Amino acid sequence: MAVNSVLLQPGWMSGTLLSDVIVAFILVVVVKSVVVPTVNFFNAQRKLWKTVPSPTPHWLLGHVLQLPHNDAGYRKRVEMIRDFPFMFCYQISWFVNQVFLYHPEPIKKLLTTQNPKGPGYENVKHLLGNGLITSSGKKWHRHRHMLTPVFYFEVLKTYVKTFNESIPLLTDWLEKVAESGESGDICKQLAILSYSNLSQCVMSQPAYKDGTPMPYAKAIESFSQTSMKRLYNPLMWSDKVFFRTKMGKRWKEARRRQREKIWVIPDTLHPMTQRSSSIIRDRKQVLARSDKNERVSCATEDGTFFSFQRRKNKSLDFLDMLIQAKDEKGQGLGEQDIVDEVTTMFSAGQETTANAMSWFSYLLAKNQDWQEKCRAEVTEVCGSDGEILWEDIPKLKILSLCVKETLRLYPVASIVGRTLTSDMTFKNPYNSTQTVTLDKGTAVVINFHTLHRHPDFWEDPEAFDPERFTAERSKDRPPFAYLPFSGSYRNCIGQNFALNQIKVTFCHILRRFRLRLPPGVKNIAMDPALTLQPHNGLPVKVEKI
Ligand code: HEM
Numbered sequence: 360m361a362v363n364s365v366l367l368q369p370g371w372m373s374g375t376l377l378s379d380v381i382v383a384f385i386l387v388v389v390v391k392s393v394v395v396p397t398v399n400f401f402n403a404q405r406k407l408w409k410t411v412p413s414p415t416p417h418w419l420l421g422h423v424l425q426l427p428h429n430d431a432g433y434r435k436r437v438e439m440i441r442d443f444p445f446m447f448c449y450q451i452s453w454f455v456n457q458v459f460l461y462h463p464e465p466i467k468k469l470l471t472t473q474n475p476k477g478p479g480y481e482n483v484k485h486l487l488g489n490g491l492i493t494s495s496g497k498k499w500h501r502h503r504h505m506l507t508p509v510f511y512f513e514v515l516k517t518y519v520k521t522f523n524e525s526i527p528l529l530t531d532w533l534e535k536v537a538e539s540g541e542s543g544d545i546c547k548q549l550a551i552l553s554y555s556n557l558s559q560c561v562m563s564q565p566a567y568k569d570g571t572p573m574p575y576a577k578a579i580e581s582f583s584q585t586s587m588k589r590l591y592n593p594l595m596w597s598d599k600v601f602f603r604t605k606m607g608k609r610w611k612e613a614r615r616r617q618r619e620k621i622w623v624i625p626d627t628l629h630p631m632t633q634r635s636s637s638i639i640r641d642r643k644q645v646l647a648r649s650d651k652n653e654r655v656s657c658a659t660e661d662g663t664f665f666s667f668q669r670r671k672n673k674s675l676d677f678l679d680m681l682i683q684a685k686d687e688k689g690q691g692l693g694e695q696d697i698v699d700e701v702t703t704m705f706s707a708g709q710e711t712t713a714n715a716m717s718w719f720s721y722l723l724a725k726n727q728d729w730q731e732k733c734r735a736e737v738t739e740v741c742g743s744d745g746e747i748l749w750e751d752i753p754k755l756k757i758l759s760l761c762v763k764e765t766l767r768l769y770p771v772a773s774i775v776g777r778t779l780t781s782d783m784t785f786k787n788p789y790n791s792t793q794t795v796t797l798d799k800g801t802a803v804v805i806n807f808h809t810l811h812r813h814p815d816f817w818e819d820p821e822a823f824d825p826e827r828f829t830a831e832r833s834k835d836r837p838p839f840a841y842l843p844f845s846g847s848y849r850n851c852i853g854q855n856f857a858l859n860q861i862k863v864t865f866c867h868i869l870r871r872f873r874l875r876l877p878p879g880v881k882n883i884a885m886d887p888a889l890t891l892q893p894h895n896g897l898p899v900k901v902e903k904i
Pocket residue numbers: 476491492503703704705707708709711712715770771772775776843844845848849850851852853854856857858
């Protein structure tokens with residue numbers, strides 16, 4: 360009645376009722392879009408925290424201080440296996456939780472189900488590109504299928520020549536350090552080598568002029584070190600605070616270089632992002648003019664046959680293949696897709712391989728007996744000089760065991776994250792009657808570093824013991840106990856590329872040089888930046904053989 364009388368009055372909406380309606384509408388919107396999701400979010404976090412066992416967190420900073428994202432924090436997580444043997448809930452602050460997995464069974468379950476990458480990957484898209492690493496769903500599936508031949512046997516073979524040719528970038532430096540009698544930081548030099556190899560294999564371009572390191576590498580280093588430290592430190596989440604810190608200022612400078620393309624150096628990847636159209640067009644023309652008989656062909660395990668046109672007198676590179684790759688419908692990759700995948704290969708392949716080689720140098724320098732065994736094998740298989748041949752690589756059994764053990768102790772891509780697309784129930788491997796159900800949307804992190812030191816799968820886990828990978832000693836170990844390249848669908852597509860590069864590089868080093876740790880240096884701490892790297896580099900003493 361009252362409503363009717365109001366409605367019948369002229370200008371009824373201009374009075375108090377109008378403002379009441381607006382207020383009510385705003386309230387409904389706020390409750391639906393802010394209050395309900397916030398309450399749901401907090402309830403979910405509380406439930407998660409109650410469901411998954413966890414050490415007692417700080418009321419505000421969660422586990423950030425007791426389990427920091429550094430060497431000490433990584434070691435503590437290994438010690439915690441005693442009390443939390445298969446998972447625990449990590450609070451970054453009182454409202455952000457991640458479930459950490461480090462037991463082969465739940466990890467197998469997670470990796471063999473397709474879930475998209477976790478939220479952390481969004482923050483590093485500017486660095487990693489919007490390609491294979493960061494994408495999910497249909498796009499990832501199509502690209503993965505199209506890129507598989509880039510890392511196939513017939514193609515990988517051709518890259519060994521590049522690895523041999525770029526080796527003076529490292530050996531000239533080792534020579535100088537040996538002559539000086541001083542120690543030198545080998546990490547930087549291995550980063551230069553790895554970058555140079557990628558630059559050749561991806562785009563057939565030299566990465567260095569007169570050995571001068573390029574600004575791009577510095578930008579990557581800076582992003583890499585900062586991204587993780589910021590992610591695991593809530594005090595740094597605010598831009599206002601972060602950009603006032605030393606780390607924030609470094610990050611800003613790297614970002615400026617990236618935006619303004621200051622880090623772009625002639626003739627490498629970076630003109631690719633700047634003037635990608637012309638680079639791709641030029642390359643297409645070169646391929647079209649090439650001799651049609653010059654092709655590289657291969658068949659993959661699933662029976663798919665690939666054949667790529669080669670440029671005249673040139674090895675096939677990634678760009679050649681990305682331009683020619685076709686999906687099942689015969690469609691190729693778009694220009695932006697090619698740029699993204701090139702960026703992805705550089706960022707996924709450079710720092711990881713360089714850091715794996717740094718840790719390998721460290722472990723060989725620390726374990727002289729194994730260094731001698733590797734040297735003897737390399738000399739026997741490859742002779743004392745000349746190129747390392749593709750056919751030699753599978754014969755290097757001891758070297759291979761040592762590389763495996765290096766990647767167990769120092770899995771350079773030490774954590775990966777996923778967001779659950781549906782509820783998932785994990786059995787407690789230590790109590791068959793217990794299960795843990797994680798809700799859809801939960802952020803899960805697999806920690807390969809902790810997995811690789813889990814005492815239930817690794818005898819004396821802290822020891823450098825390459826023979827633990829012999830067939831005899833590996834036979835009872837579950838396959839998901841060792842995952843330096845992750846596993847199942849989203850495993851590393853570049854793993855054989857990386858392993859071949861590491862082996863060829865160390866054949867050259869071992870034949871000519873002995874690496875030692877400088878007096879007084881016993882242990883090198885880990886710095887879990889975007890990839891696990893030696894904290895403050897790796898000083899080595901070098902002796903000529
Ligand atoms: C020792 C060296 C390397 C290690 C330890 C390593 C490790 C890994 C790991 C653990 C993943 C899974 C990442 C995730 O799930 O988020 C991954 C993915 C990937 N890696 Fe590597 N990687 C290495 C070298 C390389 C190289 C040399 C390349 C390329 C030239 C490369 C390209 C990729 C790509 C494209 C992916 C994404 C694959 C996909 O999701 O389909 N990696 N790598």
